[in-house]
Structure formats: C-alpha cells, structure tokens
Amino acid sequence: MIGLEDKKEIWLGLPQDTPEQQVWADNYYDAELVPMAQERFIGHYATEKKTSYYGMFLLLGSSWEQVAFNVKLLDPQNVHVLCGRDHDIQLSLLCNNLGLDEGSFCVTTIQEGDATALYRVIRKQHDIWDSMGRSAIDITGGSPLMRTAAAMAAAYLDIDVYRLESHYMPKYHHYEPGTERMQRLPSVQSILL
Template sequence: MISLADKKEIWRGMPQDTPEQQLWADNYFDTEVLPMAQEHFQGHYAAEKRDYYGLFLLMGPLWELSTFSVALFEPQNVHVFCRKEQALQVKLLQKNLGLDDGSLCCTYIQGEDVASLYRVMKKQHDIWDSVGRSAIDITGGSAVFASAAAMAATYLDLEVYRVDSQYLPEFHHHEPGTERLCHIPSVHSVIGEE
C-alpha cells in the first residue's frame, strides 16, 4: 500500500506547467492524496470526535480544507455558506464526502451580508436543535464572516472549529498531512455567565 508521503511525492513530482497538466495534478490530489490525508486526520483526532446532528461550514475558494471537519464529525446534515461563484467548489466538496442532496444545504451570501448569515444560521439552528447538537467550522470564511459566524455561534451555543494547515503557494493547495483541528472554546466556558 502506498503511504501518504509517497502519494504526496508523486503529486509534487507531476508537471503542472499547462492547464491540462494542472488538471491532472489536481485530479490526483483530489482522488488520491486528499482522502488519505482525511483518514490520517480522522485517526489523529479520533478523541476529539463529537456527535453533531448538523455542521455549519464557511467555505472559501479552497474547498479541500472544509472537508476535514465534516469527515471527522460525520454530521447527518451540512449547511455550507459561500459565494455564488463557489458553486463548483460546493459540488467538489459534496462529491469528495459522498454527501447526498438531502444532507447538504448551501446558502450563497453576496458581498459582506452578515445579517443574512445571522438569519439563516438562526433559522437552520432552530430546525436542527430539535433533533440534536450542532457546530460550525469557520475554516473557509473571510475575516468578516469568520468573526460574524463565531459571534452567532456564541449566541446559539454552538461549538466552533477551524482547520489550519501549511499552504503551498507553488502548488495552489495546502500541504497534506499538516492539517490541525482547532477547537475554539465558548466564551461562557471560560469566563462564565455573570
């Protein structure tokens, strides 16, 4: 069996000078390297796994990192927030994770419309909360949306996560195997309610 390190070396050695070569390298990354990195991540963070009915996901143009928390927590429902121009990335995320249309919902946010984010999160949370707990992954969000989502999470009593990794600008991807799960503790758990 080929290891993650071996697959990374194969991927890094693939020529990426033309659009066609870039497509071949990206496909190899998506189908061979990323699933193995997700397995490694799941094994490493198995003790952090929680049972969430729903997971909110802020997704940016680099959809790959958004898959890690979904793969770890395996929620029954995922609600993605992103921009309209990232519809293809949502489909790639859905395909990578094997999510059916019934378990994935997507809300496209225009500009910096934080009010829409708040309203949709509240409405979806109210539906999910009757069945089970929810969390949010702010990994792919802009600075504005990550901050707004974290504030909404505090109000809704959601757990907040972020997946960090080392970025490889020459390959236009993150370094597989460097993913780190960051659990941002709730304000109330640290300073309490006064």
C-alpha cells in the same frame, strides 16, 4: 500500497507549467491525496472523545478540501453549506468527497460581506436543529469577514466552533496533505458567563 508521503512526492513532481498540466495535478491532489490525508486525520483523532452533532454549518471558500476534514471526522447528521455565488465547482467537489445525500445536505448562497444574511440563515437553521441536538460550525473557509460573523453568531447561539489548520504551499496553490490539525474553540458562554 503507496502511502501518503509517496503520493505527495509524485504530486510535487508533476509538471504544472500549463493550464492542462495544472488541471491534471489538481485532479491527482483531489482524488489521491485528500482522501488519504483525511484517513490519517481521522486516525489521529480516533481516540479523542467527540461530540455528536445533529447539524454542522460550513463556510465554503476557494478551498473545498479544507472544510471537508472536520465534517469527515465529526460526522454530523446534517450539513448546511454557506457560500458565495462563484463556488459551484468547490461545492460539487465537496459534495462528491463527503458523499452527502440531498436529505442531509443544504446550501445557502450569501453575498460576500452580507453578515446580516449570514446571521439570519444561521439563526433559522439553528432553531430547527436545536430541537434535535447540538450544532457546530467550521469557520475554516469563507472570507475573513464571513468567518468573523459566523464566529460571532456561534458565540451568541452557543454553537461549537471548529477550524482546520494546515501548512499552505504557495508554490503549489494547495495545502500540504498530512499537516491538518483540528482546532476547537472554547465556548464563550462556558468561560465568560
């Protein structure tokens, strides 16, 4: 069986000079590298105690694969994706990768920079989920403004906050598979209150 490092070398060697070649390389990355990197990521954190979440918010930006890792690891019962109008392709790829059914998956489109709308959506969904269990949010995706607003809402509502760190490869316009690391921000309320 070909491992992640070998498949990464294949991907790095693919020609990406034309739009057609770029699409082929991107499809290889999505279909071959991301699932293997997710398996490695889950294996890396397998021995750590994980909180069980009833719901998890995701901020979706231009990189769908980055927000999929923590969802795969934490396996919440419900997922609510917050994204802009121009993220249809990323949303489709995310749904396909996570294998979510319509009953446990919800999407809200929020205009870029509309922190007020983001607060309202998070508050309303959190109020519904809170009676069933804990919530979390992954602030890996989205714009800097929306990540900041989401983190502020999470601090106010005592929602656990996660972020994925990985090495970005500018030449290839992707993150390097296998370099992903989960970060859980400490609860503001547990420290400051």
